[in-house]
Amino acid sequence: MNATALPDARPEAAAGHLPRDGALAITGWGTVCSLAIGAEEFSAAVTEGRSGLRDVTGMFEDEDLPAAEACAMPDFRVRDHLGRKGTSFFDRSTSLALVGCSLALDDTDLAVGDDNRERVGIVLGTTAGSIRATGEYSRETLVQDRPYLVNPMLFPNTVMNCAAGQAAIRHRLKGVNATVAGGQLAGLSALRYARNLIRRDYADALLVGSVEEFSPHTAWGTHHLYAADDGRAPVGEGSAVFVVEDAAAVHRAGRLPDAEVLAVEVGTYAPADGRPEAGDRGRPGAAEGLATCIARALERAGAAPSEVWAVASGESGVEHRDAVERRGIEAALGTAAERLRVKRSTGECHSASGSLQIAALLGRHRIDPALDGRLSVVTSCSPDGAVGAAVLRGWHRARRDHRG
Amino acid sequence: MGRRVVITGLGPISSIGTGVGAFGPALRAGRSGISPISSFDASGFPHFMAGEVADFDPKALLRTVSPADWGRTSLFAAAAARLAVEDSGMDPEELSRSRAGSSIGTTSGESQVVERLTAEWVDRGLTGLTPELVRQVPASRLANAVNQELGLTGEAVTLSTACSASNYALGYAYDQIHTGDADYMIAGGADSVCRWAHAGFYRLGALTKEACSPFDKDRSGILTGEGGAALFLETLESATARGAHIYAEVLGYGLNCDANHMVAPDPVSIAECMRRAHHNAGIEPSDVDYICAHGTGTPANDAMESRAVIEVFGEEPPPMSSIKSMLGHTMGAASGFGAIASALAIDQGWLPPTVNHRTQDPELALIDPVPNESRPARPRVVQNHGFAFGGNNAITILGRVA
Amino acid sequence: MSQAVNADHLDELREIVAEVLEVEPEEITETSSFVEEHEADSLRAIEILARIEKKYGIDIPQSELPNMGNLRAVHDVVAQHAGWQA
Incomplete structure (x- = not known):
């Protein structure tokens, strides 16, 4: 077992934290x-x-x-x-x-x-x-x-x-x-x-x-x-x-994870880019769809919007697309959570983006014990109307005697 | 205990027929969909046959998405999905209000779009690419096209696990309904004939000249094919409640990976994939009445596939035919067509033939490929194979609803 | 039916084979077996054949692959199809 207790491990970060079903x-x-x-x-x-x-x-x-x-x-x-x-x-x-x-x-x-x-x-x-x-x-x-x-x-x-x-x-x-x-x-x-x-x-x-x-x-x-x-x-x-x-x-084995993924919800809505399809009249748009996905993900995670410390979004500086994502996030979570616009650092990495957004949240957790056990959200929107959101919970790395 | 999942709608768009009313009888009659290639200039190739869907007319099939905005493969997927829903008798309005989505498999995604962009690159450089074509490149658009066509707000996932992708898609759709995450799913696959795949298979020595003859002693390779295959899935409960015709039940599936070689099939790994599928479906090998083979017609595939079947089933395996003898290798759609053929076999009581069969391969003496003529039978459980580059094995199991 | 060997041709072929088999050219001797000693498989064998066809502008049928198991054998097959005189 390498689950050595560390002096600064907060209670919820220790092996005592019981993961949610399906996490x-x-x-x-x-x-x-x-x-x-x-x-x-x-x-x-x-x-x-x-x-x-x-x-x-x-x-x-x-x-x-x-x-x-x-x-x-x-x-x-x-x-x-x-x-x-x-x-x-x-x-x-x-x-x-x-x-x-x-x-x-x-x-x-x-x-x-x-x-x-x-x-x-x-x-x-x-x-x-x-x-x-x-x-x-x-x-x-x-x-x-x-x-x-x-x-x-x-x-x-x-x-x-x-x-x-x-x-x-x-x-x-x-x-x-x-x-x-x-x-x-x-x-x-x-x-x-x-x-x-x-x-x-x-x-x-x-x-x-x-x-x-x-x-x-x-x-x-x-x-x-x-x-x-x-x-x-x-x-x-x-x-x-x-x-x-x-x-x-992982919990049963007494191992300490870097993070838990509590929910991933996705959906398809009227596209943010290009020509809306003929059948879109009356269909919810991507912003509303994203808000729905975030809400559903939080529900699966058993969490309230107020518990979210950060949102790592896929905003890329393409204004009409960012507007959709922003509206979805704010409708579901308000504006209190810190926003990580990861593409400002990594560039627009298309299909790698979502994973790099997750990595950015894990990176913050990895070296900051103050964030232990807190919840964050990752959002992605495609130009074709596909949207998605994940809810994560992370901890810092030093609590785990990794190579012990 | 999860929910039981059944197939109540079939949507084939193939070189031997569009819609289940045309596809089923053609399959049963052993019709060949192979013709000289017309979708690209094949004049420089010594081999120039393929299974193209020459009469594909997306405008006539689609109600929502406009064909000009999408690549050929997305249109195959969306049109096949539309046909499957029509075949199911499900009210499209109610469907779009339900928890419904799609999972679509593919090998090469929008290959014809990429080839048009390649031609632009050659002619005028990358500065001269047409933005509208660039927009059509992401393969995610296949499943997205299905959801946009049907107005579905659920998940749209494109699984690009090459030539077994439809089975991945069918398995995932099954799980979504089985676990209660979705109530209705469109599952299937789509691919388009393209020049680079034709060239690549030719170069590998895996492309035959005129007729694909799986399990034959003198088999000499695949012919590429194309199309869209879609199946409409719902719970047994909802199908029964609305009095829908049930073709077959999805009993389960198995996935694994050779982790050995990118293109050479591995019989030990394929056998393990069968065992996983049987375990997941809760059946024994002796329950299987028919195998819809991967059966590409290359010497290696058919030999390895047969060896794996004999390892799992013993000296008397069930009949195993290859519909690729008629359709060619439709790549990511192949196991989707296999699933449709399997559902029809269960529902209508016949086994599709392996056409172009001349000489039984003495090395495959234990294999009954249902040569040349379809055969009346009452299969209760059918096993549908899909194997792929990357060692991505996927096997689905369908059964008659008892 | 072994033919006289042209050293330049042999070196060119050695370069091709080494690149495809991902080994240093020095490791490829005239008689070291591609499959037994250099982990070649059928895909790499076809790649070697394809590169040779491209380089010399010739056609070699894939039925020759079994006769191309080491460098010397490759040379002899190519010499035949390219009409090389020693």
Whole structure:
């Protein structure tokens, strides 16, 4: 047992805290983004309010970029983290996800071995896999002398479950392996999918997170859609991965989690972007829908709005979309809770965003005992009318003699 | 004890027919949906056949979403969902007021949108991309299109676990209703034929020339296919209360991962996935009367799948046919079509055939692939296979409502 | 039916094989087995074949794959299809 009591552990933070039915525990995590690599560094960076903005000129030899700066990692090389063997054909999304998974496994006190690897799985969120890898593969069929002169080894990179499949191979995790294409909601959707796997007893532990790569394709794509929004967050990239287990089981084992996920609620409403569909007349809009999701999540968590110390939102500086999210949050929670606008530090990381928002809350908890046992909310909104909210409860890390 | 979940609506959009009234008889007759590729210029490819849905007419099928705003795959998903709801007889107004959502599986999402953007990239550079196409790229839009089309305010989740994705989606939808989180769910999958997948499979030596012949001694690979497959799910109680026709009950499912190789199937792992599915459904191998195979028609898949079946079922496994012989490999929709075929087998009393069958593979002597002709039968429990790149195995179990 | 070996061709092929198998070129000897000694699988074998086809602008049928189990064997198959004279 490594649940050593620590002098500053508040009563509710100790093993005496009884998790709610159906709650998930997060027992370790990792991030890979321009702000920081690894939970420790990320926690410090978020608490100090650092920026992940970097000079990215020259990051890609063949393509120009719409902006000189982005929240990207020009120096990130997967082989620096995982070695050359088995990694040289990885696309960037797969690389970011795999390093995130490795960091999360290093950060948890869960031991994965032959006795449990059939029951440990992976759930990763994405927008559309590695859009660059897929685009380049597709491009080869157009520009080669013959259209079938494509590289066989790169073919698996064109499927969206590549990262999850490769992560399973690397860590030999034979439990449920899933990929959720959630876009802005990917982080919350992956967590919600994982919640089902745990409560239905399909898995004991899961690496849960989401990933997005920076490429000329995502940079230009975002530019084409949002060029007019001056105040928007720069495009970013990254991954955040959490080790998720059943909170009651973690409690029974006398282990102390970093956080509990008490609820994840999602829904679909009239879109915030683009043309409203013909059938939308009379349908609730995304702001109202988000408020409903937050309220439902709090109800599942058995909590009142006043207990929420912070909201990590997906606001990105695209005003008409932020307005929707803001209205939803304020309708459900008022304005008292601290607002963490994580994209100001990490950039707009699309499908990685939700997970990085969760990581930002965990980062604050990790180094601040004063926040122990308090509740926070994560919100996400997609341009297509999908909305979601999660309720978390976190504790600081030093209370747990992690490697003891 | 969770709630029992039944299938009361089927929505196939396939190369052999749109709507259950066209799809069922075509499947039973063993019709082939394979034709020369028309959705992209296949002239440079030595192989140029696929299972395209040449007559797909989203305008005629959709009531809410406007086809111009969505990619082909989202339209497949939304139109299939609309058909499934119509087939179920469920009042669409009441449905949109209910706790209802969708889970949709896919391999390549909006692949044709990505290919149009690729062509723009080649022609005029990334500065020349069409914003409206960029907007259509996220694969999350597949399930979103279903909810927007039907006005559903519940969850819309797109599961992109490649070629087993529909089974993931069906399993998740089952759990949502079983646990009481939702009352109605649309489950299924969608994919579109695309150039890069055709090229990739050709390059792997996994693409056959003209006819896909699973379990045949001379089988030589897949043909790519496309379409949308949707199933409407509700509780047994609500189906009974509204007097709905029940095709089949979802008994359970199993998921696991090879964690071994991205593309090579692993029979030990597949066998374990079957055991998980049986355990979850509360059945024994001897209860299974028919297996709707993954049956891609590659030498490796069919051999490994058969080996796993024999490991679990012994020397006399139930009949196991592959509808990919007719549809081609519809990727993320494949196990959705498999689930529809399984539901029809249970409901109407016949087993779909494996067409293009010429020579029994002596290595697969114990496998009965229901060669060439459908067969009258009264299956009570059916096992539906889906395996995928990434070692993502998913098996669903359907049964007759007793 | 072993053919005379051109050292430049052999080095080019060695580079290709090493990259696909993710090992240093020096580790690939003329007779070291791709599968037994360098953890090759069928996907990597096809990748090697594909890269060779691209580099030399030739077509090699996949039925040759079983005859391409080490560097020397690869060289001989390519020499045949490319019409290399020693």
